[in-house]
Amino acid sequence: MSRGSDEKKPFVDTLFDRLDKSVTELKHVSHNGTIALLWETWRKPVIAVLCLVFLAAIGAAGWYAGGHSVVVQESPRYLNEAENLKWANSDFEESKQDIANRQSQMKQASTQLDQIKTERAQMSQLLKEIRQVAQPQDSPSITVNAIGDVSSSITYSTIPFTVHNNTQNVLTNYQVYYEALDSNGNILDAGYALPESGATCEPNSDCAISSLNMFNPAGSTIVPIYWTANTANNDWHDGYYGTDVIRKQF
Amino acid sequence: MLGLVIAALVVAATTFAVTFAVGRVTKDPTTDQTYLALAAKTKEVEANTAENRKETKRLTEQRDDLREQVAEQRKHAAEDKKLYRQYVGDAAAGKTAITVESISPDVDPFYTYIGGEGLDKYYYPKFTVKNTSGHVIFNANVDYNVIGTDGKILVSDENAYVSNVVVYPGKTVVLEGMLKDAGFSGATIRPTSFSATVPDPKYDDATTTDKGQFGNDVKTVVIP
Numbered sequence: 001m002s003r004g005s006d007e008k009k010p011f012v013d014t015l016f017d018r019l020d021k022s023v024t025e026l027k028h029v030s031h032n033g034t035i036a037l038l039w040e041t042w043r044k045p046v047i048a049v050l051c052l053v054f055l056a057a058i059g060a061a062g063w064y065a066g067g068h069s070v071v072v073q074e075s076p077r078y079l080n081e082a083e084n085l086k087w088a089n090s091d092f093e094e095s096k097q098d099i100a101n102r103q104s105q106m107k108q109a110s111t112q113l114d115q116i117k118t119e120r121a122q123m124s125q126l127l128k129e130i131r132q133v134a135q136p137q138d139s140p141s142i143t144v145n146a147i148g149d150v151s152s153s154i155t156y157s158t159i160p161f162t163v164h165n166n167t168q169n170v171l172t173n174y175q176v177y178y179e180a181l182d183s184n185g186n187i188l189d190a191g192y193a194l195p196e197s198g199a200t201c202e203p204n205s206d207c208a209i210s211s212l213n214m215f216n217p218a219g220s221t222i223v224p225i226y227w228t229a230n231t232a233n234n235d236w237h238d239g240y241y242g243t244d245v246i247r248k249q250f
Numbered sequence: 251m252l253g254l255v256i257a258a259l260v261v262a263a264t265t266f267a268v269t270f271a272v273g274r275v276t277k278d279p280t281t282d283q284t285y286l287a288l289a290a291k292t293k294e295v296e297a298n299t300a301e302n303r304k305e306t307k308r309l310t311e312q313r314d315d316l317r318e319q320v321a322e323q324r325k326h327a328a329e330d331k332k333l334y335r336q337y338v339g340d341a342a343a344g345k346t347a348i349t350v351e352s353i354s355p356d357v358d359p360f361y362t363y364i365g366g367e368g369l370d371k372y373y374y375p376k377f378t379v380k381n382t383s384g385h386v387i388f389n390a391n392v393d394y395n396v397i398g399t400d401g402k403i404l405v406s407d408e409n410a411y412v413s414n415v416v417v418y419p420g421k422t423v424v425l426e427g428m429l430k431d432a433g434f435s436g437a438t439i440r441p442t443s444f445s446a447t448v449p450d451p452k453y454d455d456a457t458t459t460d461k462g463q464f465g466n467d468v469k470t471v472v473i474p
Contacts, residue, residue, distance in 0.1 A: 055265050062266040066273025075279035081288050088295040095302035102309035109316035116323040123330050126419060129386040129449045130337050133416050155359040177414035185339065187423040190415045214359060214374070226414040240416070 136242035141167050141229035142174050144241075145206060147248035150217050157217060160210045161193045161224075163201070171201040173230040176209060180220040189215035190225075223247045339420025344382025347446045347460040348390055351422055352378045353439055353471035371431040373473065375439055377410045380422045383460055385448035387417040392425050394441045396434055396473075404437055405429070440470045 009017075022038065072078050148160035159178075165171050173194075180189040193211040201207035224245050228238040279285050358372040375394075381387050390412050396405040410427030417423045443463045450458040 059269040062269030063273035066270035070277040072282040
């Protein structure tokens with residue numbers, strides 16, 4: 001790199017010049033007292049550098065001591081964070097409590113559920129039976145259309161029933177079994193009604209049957225329960241009526 | 251020379267004081283280990299809380315589901331109980347499938363009406379029994395003995411029955427028998443055994459027979 005000779009020498013060149021000069025002078029130290037000369041030349045910059053180093057050391061020590069004089073545990077940031085931790089702990093306790101609450105609520109609900117299920121299981125077979133008898137079995141061959149008025153002789157009572165033959169066959173034998181119930185659903189008597197001897201019932205027609213019974217139905221409710229129907233070809237059927245059957249209170 | 255030393259000391263002290271102040275003011279406590287440990291602890295606790303809240307949410311859903319099931323089952327149970335109360339009487343289950351409540355040793359009303367002239371005397375004993383089987387009963391039968399005043403069995407294995415009925419549990423039904431008199435006045439009618447047709451719990455639309463013996467505490471009646 002070329003520079004104009006009139007330019008000021010840069011610092012680096014000066015430094016090298018000085019170093020070169022120093023080395024050259026050092027060669028003559030022993031015999032012409034150049035150390036004194038050297039000290040004379042370098043005294044001021046060396047002292048200045050030493051002072052600066054000393055000041056820097058004091059500064060660094062001051063800065064370090066200043067930093068460490070701060071008690072972190074008492075600083076606003078630390079105190080703020082400590083407060084955060086306090087709230088966080090409080091939230092945590094609350095969340096644990098929430099879980100405990102849920103678990104106890106679930107336990108309670110489970111206990112209730114088991115209890116109800118056990119209760120229902122105990123009743124289930126019986127309720128199944130009740131539901132079953134409440135439903136008519138298939139479609140009955142004969143349905144009761146009407147229950148007539150009771151007529152009583154000295155020792156017997158007769159109840160007339162009108163039944164309908166729902167089949168496409170002539171029925172040669174057909175009966176309706178009934179119960180006489182009191183107001184509490186207790187059965188006071190059970191009887192049956194049948195046609196007059198030899199009478200048949202044509203398909204899809206109404207036919208009369210009647211009961212003959214020593215029980216006087218006054219005050220009771222007559223409820224048809226069960227039926228049988230037979231044809232000349234012995235095509236025999238039977239079944240229970242459901243609870244929606246026609247009934248009559250005497 | 252003294253002035254120079256004092257000046258140097260003043261400069262050193264001032265430098266220390268200034269840098270001390272700067273160091274103190276610029277100290278960032280958040281970079282301190284104590285602070286960092288505290289902040290880490292806070293984070294950890296907050297993370298645990300978040301985890302717990304997630305768990306609570308899950309448990310809340312489960313709890314609500316359980317509560318729904320309880321409500322559902324309660325509804326069914328209420329329907330069950332309504333149906334139960336509608337048909338079932340008190341004391342639905344007992345020691346035996348049927349329990350004798352009373353026996354009425356009625357004489358044939360026609361015989362009584364006629365005055366007994368030229369007729370055999372028959373009793374039509376009526377047994378009012380309670381369904382204590384815990385099932386619906388379709389047919390019921392009671393066997394009984396007639397026991398003389400001396401304790402001898404005058405007649406054994408007579409029976410009274412009812413058929414093609416629907417007897418709900420806890421309800422009573424009347425079974426009728428027929429007994430030809432042989433000087434039974436003063437004798438005792440003692441039920442011995444029973445059978446009842448009930449639905450078979452194992453099979454739909456099938457029935458089974460519940461049979462048994464009455465105990466010594468069975469109800470008896472003395473024929474007038």
